[in-house]
Amino acid sequence: MKKFTIVAALVGAVALAGCQDFGPKQGAGTLIGAAGGGLLGSQFGSGGGKLAATAAGVLIGAWLGNSVGSSLDRSDQLYAERTYNQAFEGTRSGTESSWRNPDSGNYGTVTPTRTYQNAGRDCREFTQTIYIQGRAQTGTGTACRNGDGTWAIVNG
Structure with a gap:
């Protein structure tokens, strides 16, 4: 039994x-x-x-x-989010920023590619590459600054 x-x-x-x-x-x-x-x-x-x-x-x-x-x-997401916010806030277009989670080994990069205003909000287009278990996943998106100063991905 x-x-x-x-x-x-x-x-x-x-x-x-x-x-x-x-x-x-x-x-x-x-x-x-x-x-x-x-x-x-x-x-x-x-x-x-x-x-x-x-x-x-x-x-x-x-x-x-x-x-x-x-x-x-979610710990991977926190590492990435911190890097994305710093990149959107103060990195020139075309400059790559990277993150790495030492516990999981996952890592990635984000590169703002264009900055513009939309309905009075600062927005940035970006490219990203995320490596999960060594396999790359790439994508593009747009992030805009909220009224409270935080950044939110609106398309990506």
Whole structure:
């Protein structure tokens, strides 16, 4: 019965992971959380109750693991956001700025390419390249300064 419970927990974790489109950290967090939650849940109850406890453990563990993995991916976004704001605020057009997250190894660059005003707001077009697990993803966009002085990407 214990082998069945462990297999059920792992199958549940894989099924849950296949339902979402998220980064590798978030996916790993979901799988690890689901497996751990399933194993913990399998320690309670007996018969059908044990199966229900295992299923609940898988679901709760997957949810918690997904949340932790998602938060880790946000650290990459924070490094990038800080660099983008500095580049939009005080970097000449054509000057590249870069960021790197030492924990994940992900990194990228942003280059403002044109500055203009739109409806009284300062705006900057930019190009970006982001390297996730060594694979480059490039794009272009536009950011405009909000009334409070912060920058927001309005097209990108």
